[in-house]
Amino acid sequence: MIKYTRHTLDNGLTVICNTDTSTPFVSVNILYKVGAKNEDPNRTGFAHLFEHLMFGGSKHIPNYDYHVQKAGGDNNAFTNNDYTNYYITIPASNIETALWLESDRMMALDFSQKSLDVQRNVVIEEFKQRYFNNPYGDLWLKLRPLAYKVHPYQWPTIGKNIDHIAGATLEEVKDFFHRFYAPDNAILSISGNITDEKALELVKKWFGDIAPANYTRQAVPVEPRQTEERRLVSEHNKVPADAIYKVYHMGDRRSDNFYACDIISDILSNGQSSRLYINLIKNGKLFSEIDAYITGDMDPGLFVFSGKLSEGVAIEEAEAAIQSEINHFIEDPITERELQKVINKTDARISYSEINYQNKSANLAFFDYLGDIELINSESKRYQVPLDTLKQTAKELFSIDNCSTLWYLKEK
Amino acid sequence: MNRNIEPPITEISRPTLWEHRQTKLSNGLDIVYLHDPNQEVFKIDVIVPTGGYYQPQPIVASTMLSMLNEGTRLHTSTEIAELFDYHGAYVDFNCGMHKSEINMISLNKYARETIRMVAEMVLESIFPRKELEIYIRNRKQQHLVNIEKTAYLARMEFIYRLYGDTHPYANRFTLEDFDRVTPDILMKYYKERFQASHCRIMLCGNINDTVIREVSEAFAPMSNLPLPDTQLFDIHPYAPGRYHVTKPDAVQTSIRIGKAGVSLLDEDYTNFQLLNMVLGGYFGSRLMSNIREEKGYTYGIGSYNVTMPLAAYWMIATDVNADQAEATIEECMKEIRRLQTEPVPEEELHLVKSYFNGELLRELDGAFAQSDALKHKLNYGIDNTFYLRTIDRIRTCTAEDIMRMANKYLQPEDMYIVTAGK
Numbered sequence: 085m086i087k088y089t090r091h092t093l094d095n096g097l098t099v100i101c102n103t104d105t106s107t108p109f110v111s112v113n114i115l116y117k118v119g120a121k122n123e124d125p126n127r128t129g130f131a132h133l134f135e136h137l138m139f140g141g142s143k144h145i146p147n148y149d150y151h152v153q154k155a156g157g158d159n160n161a162f163t164n165n166d167y168t169n170y171y172i173t174i175p176a177s178n179i180e181t182a183l184w185l186e187s188d189r190m191m192a193l194d195f196s197q198k199s200l201d202v203q204r205n206v207v208i209e210e211f212k213q214r215y216f217n218n219p220y221g222d223l224w225l226k227l228r229p230l231a232y233k234v235h236p237y238q239w240p241t242i243g244k245n246i247d248h249i250a251g252a253t254l255e256e257v258k259d260f261f262h263r264f265y266a267p268d269n270a271i272l273s274i275s276g277n278i279t280d281e282k283a284l285e286l287v288k289k290w291f292g293d294i295a296p297a298n299y300t301r302q303a304v305p306v307e308p309r310q311t312e313e314r315r316l317v318s319e320h321n322k323v324p325a326d327a328i329y330k331v332y333h334m335g336d337r338r339s340d341n342f343y344a345c346d347i348i349s350d351i352l353s354n355g356q357s358s359r360l361y362i363n364l365i366k367n368g369k370l371f372s373e374i375d376a377y378i379t380g381d382m383d384p385g386l387f388v389f390s391g392k393l394s395e396g397v398a399i400e401e402a403e404a405a406i407q408s409e410i411n412h413f414i415e416d417p418i419t420e421r422e423l424q425k426v427i428n429k430t431d432a433r434i435s436y437s438e439i440n441y442q443n444k445s446a447n448l449a450f451f452d453y454l455g456d457i458e459l460i461n462s463e464s465k466r467y468q469v470p471l472d473t474l475k476q477t478a479k480e481l482f483s484i485d486n487c488s489t490l491w492y493l494k495e496k
Numbered sequence: 497m498n499r500n501i502e503p504p505i506t507e508i509s510r511p512t513l514w515e516h517r518q519t520k521l522s523n524g525l526d527i528v529y530l531h532d533p534n535q536e537v538f539k540i541d542v543i544v545p546t547g548g549y550y551q552p553q554p555i556v557a558s559t560m561l562s563m564l565n566e567g568t569r570l571h572t573s574t575e576i577a578e579l580f581d582y583h584g585a586y587v588d589f590n591c592g593m594h595k596s597e598i599n600m601i602s603l604n605k606y607a608r609e610t611i612r613m614v615a616e617m618v619l620e621s622i623f624p625r626k627e628l629e630i631y632i633r634n635r636k637q638q639h640l641v642n643i644e645k646t647a648y649l650a651r652m653e654f655i656y657r658l659y660g661d662t663h664p665y666a667n668r669f670t671l672e673d674f675d676r677v678t679p680d681i682l683m684k685y686y687k688e689r690f691q692a693s694h695c696r697i698m699l700c701g702n703i704n705d706t707v708i709r710e711v712s713e714a715f716a717p718m719s720n721l722p723l724p725d726t727q728l729f730d731i732h733p734y735a736p737g738r739y740h741v742t743k744p745d746a747v748q749t750s751i752r753i754g755k756a757g758v759s760l761l762d763e764d765y766t767n768f769q770l771l772n773m774v775l776g777g778y779f780g781s782r783l784m785s786n787i788r789e790e791k792g793y794t795y796g797i798g799s800y801n802v803t804m805p806l807a808a809y810w811m812i813a814t815d816v817n818a819d820q821a822e823a824t825i826e827e828c829m830k831e832i833r834r835l836q837t838e839p840v841p842e843e844e845l846h847l848v849k850s851y852f853n854g855e856l857l858r859e860l861d862g863a864f865a866q867s868d869a870l871k872h873k874l875n876y877g878i879d880n881t882f883y884l885r886t887i888d889r890i891r892t893c894t895a896e897d898i899m900r901m902a903n904k905y906l907q908p909e910d911m912y913i914v915t916a917g918k
Contacts, residue, residue, distance in 0.1 A: 106532075106534060106862060107861050107862060108509060108511075108857060108861065109857075109858070109861060143499075144499040144500050145499075145502075149779055149780045150780060150847065151502060153778065153779070153780055153847055153848075153850065153851040153854075154505060154846075154847050154850050154851070155505045155850065155854075156508040156850050156851065156853055156854025156857065157854060158854065158855075158858065173858070174854075175506070175508050175509065175854065175857065177506040177509070178503075178505055178506060180503035180504075181502065181503050181505060183503075184499070184502060184503050187499075188499055201792070202788075202789060202790065202791070202792040203792070204792070205791075205792025205793070205817075206788055206789075206792050206794070206795055207795075208817075209748070209792070209793065209794050209795045209815075209816065209817055210795035212747045212748050212817070213748060213795050213815050216747045216748075217645070217646060217746060217747050217748040217815065218645065219641050219644040219645065220641075289497070290497075293497075322644060322745065323641070323644065324637060324640030324641055324644065325637055325640070325641075354581070355577055355580070355581035356565070356573070356574075356577035356581070357574055357577035357578035357580075357581045357582075358581070361577075362574055365630065365634075366573075366574070366627075366630060369630065369633075372633065372634040372637040372638075373634070392637065394633065394637070395633075395637070421582070424582070425578075425581055425582045428582060428583060428584040429581060429584045430584075431584060431603075432537075432583075432584025432585070432586075432602075432603050433584070435536060435537055435584075435603060436537060436586075436601060439535070439537070439862070439864065440862075
């Protein structure tokens with residue numbers, strides 16, 4: 085049970101506080117409600133590039149990192165399709181340093197051509213390191229546009245291609261900042277060795293006078309229902325083994341469908357006692373790796389099967405084996421023990437995640453963004469899904485019309 | 497409010513060390529634990545005297561360890577996995593050079609079931625042939641993926657040149673070595689080396705009486721024979737200089753620059769750590785500022801001192817735009833020379849010291865972190881008071897000390913400069 089308090093300042097900033105006296109640190113976590121899905125289709129990768137620019141200095145503070153490090157702090161950030169998250173962990177007595185830094189860059193980032201020029205190159209190298217200099221690295225660049233025709237999940241956070249990043253201009257950077265980086269588009273959560281009252285008082289002191297953006301967000305286009313099977317074959321990849329990916333559209337992060345799909349994926353492939361591991365790796369020897377998981381996006385996401393084939397196995401045979409596991413799931417009984425196992429694992433996972441104050445602050449902000457902060461304490465209840473609902477969900481989910489398949493083949 | 501004035505910074509507090517307790521079973525097994533009554537979970541680490549340094553042939557130590565959950569006298573691999581999965585416990589194996597670990601995190605309410613199964617793996621594994629075949633097949637495939645990565649190729653080439661053809665720290669093996677591992681070899685190795693008085697169990701989290709009792713009972717039957725004599729190896733390094741691994745289509749070049757490092761127990765360790773930090777040990781380091789933030793050649797660059805019981809190595813690691821590899825190497829050497837000839841400005845040294853102090857406090861934040869820190873230090877015959885001594889050393893380190901370290905340890909003619917790429 086995580087105790088927290090939640091307030092909204094006059095300028096729209098949401099403030100969440102959680103006291104944890106087991107650590108000498110505090111985590112100051114800021115979630116901005118902007119991700120790759122809010123990008124222009126002709127300028128993708130922008131939210132992530134912008135995250136890099138947030139470390140280039142602000143109006144009163146030319147060197148962000150310098151002050152974090154001097155106060156014994158550590159910081160990092162990540163961007164995904166739905167949001168951008170920044171955090172600093174810092175000795176609790178130095179929390180004001182973190183609030184000073186974060187409030188200053190929320191109020192007025194220092195836009196510099198030099199910083200943009202350099203970070204464009206850094207991000208291009210990141211693109212190469214993750215996507216091109218890494219076996220199987222580019223498969224989501226192929227899979228996303230196959231599965232999504234309209235919704236911006238069709239591109240990864242790094243962007244559709246390097247040219248989009250190379251072409252970003254300073255004007256676009258400024259525009260992006262003024263739209264999305266404002267108190268009324270952010271959630272600030274603090275967890276650590278400080279009372280809720282003190283934390284709130286200091287947040288008001290540093291953030292209270294920042295003007296809201298009052299920007300009306302454009303609706304993100306909705307992906308129409310897929311009506312026929314899609315297939316793509318990618319050949320001549322420099323990889324040691326063929327790989328197969330099968331993805332299915334599922335519900336959004338708030339829906340009951342999300343929890344049902346999460347359980348289905350766990351029954352199929354969470355741990356070495358799961359069905360796919362035993363049937364397809366251990367006994368079938370068809371795959372060296374096989375996984376079923378959900379992407380966990382806020383908007384309707386994907387249920388994913390991904391597998392690397394064992395040497396000498398034909399890809400048709402591998403695909404048929406996955407299909408047979410799907411049929412088996414829909415047609416044959418799920419045991420109570422299988423279900424209980426997933427529930428126990430989920431409970432344990434939640435318990436482990438509560439150990440760390442930084443996790444707590446990030447989770448509090450995320451659940452608030454989802455629209456129901458109380459989920460942080462009640463989410464395990466949503467995993468109590470009846471067996472027949474699971475089967476019904478699987479039957480609808482795994483329909484052939486809802487499927488996109490990618491064969492990712494090695495060089496012959 | 498004046499935003500030009502930074503809020504006052506208080507000096508970083510000294511870490512409070514958790515008191516650990518220690519007990520020994522009658523077979524000599526050492527049990528060390530840190531109790532945090534506020535947790536509802538606990539972690540157990542079983543530390544065993546196996547690893548790359550002591551193995552009859554390549555791959556054996558890591559295979560033996562990874563196969564511990566693949567079958568015991570009483571349970572099949574699926575039953576073992578089922579038990580841990582059902583109780584929400586996570587098991588992990590960590591193979592080192594001289595010590596290896598079996599780790600498990602579990603809910604306290606299932607302590608009895610999960611601890612017993614860990615003990616069963618440590619005491620009664622059988623290494624079934626079928627599971628071994630699957631394991632080896634998958635590991636071979638993982639190896640084939642690895643050798644497609646320039647970062648992997650550069651690192652392997654670096655330790656090879658540094659430690660030579662025969663020393664285990666070079667971690668040499670071929671694809672054929674995978675096929676030479678048999679259940680008998682694993683069993684013999686396991687039986688020889690899992691001896692109670694050479695092992696240690698670390699417990700942390702909620703270590704109530706039940707946990708202690710279960711561990712004591714479950715591990716009481718562990719055998720305790722003397723370890724066999726071990727072969728000692730000499731290091732026969734190649735000459736320092738340039739080495740290249742060709743990977744024709746690579747879009748980036750991986751660079752490793754380094755040499756022998758400084759051991760954890762060396763007098764110079766803390767000062768050298770500070771030097772390393774200035775150069776490449778944190779986000780604001782000179783290498784990051786120069787190669788990433790100034791020139792944009794890379795997504796990241798860092799330097800590390802890796803210490804092992806019989807040797808240490810130090811290296812700079814980065815993956816850069818293939819066209820900028822030579823320029824990057826040149827800048828790295830320039831930054832090293834600058835540290836050898838110019839004292840680090842007071843402000844920068846102060847910054848690095850503060851950051852280092854913060855890092856140490858972080859390494860000791862909470863029972864789980866303190867236990868991990870202690871586990872590592874006990875392998876070197878010291879404990880977490882090491883951190884307090886380090887903090888005192890940080891305080892007294894001067895810019896002259898840093899320059900002395902740079903001249904003593906970072907001589908360019910001693911460097912191995914390894915590239916992997918086109």
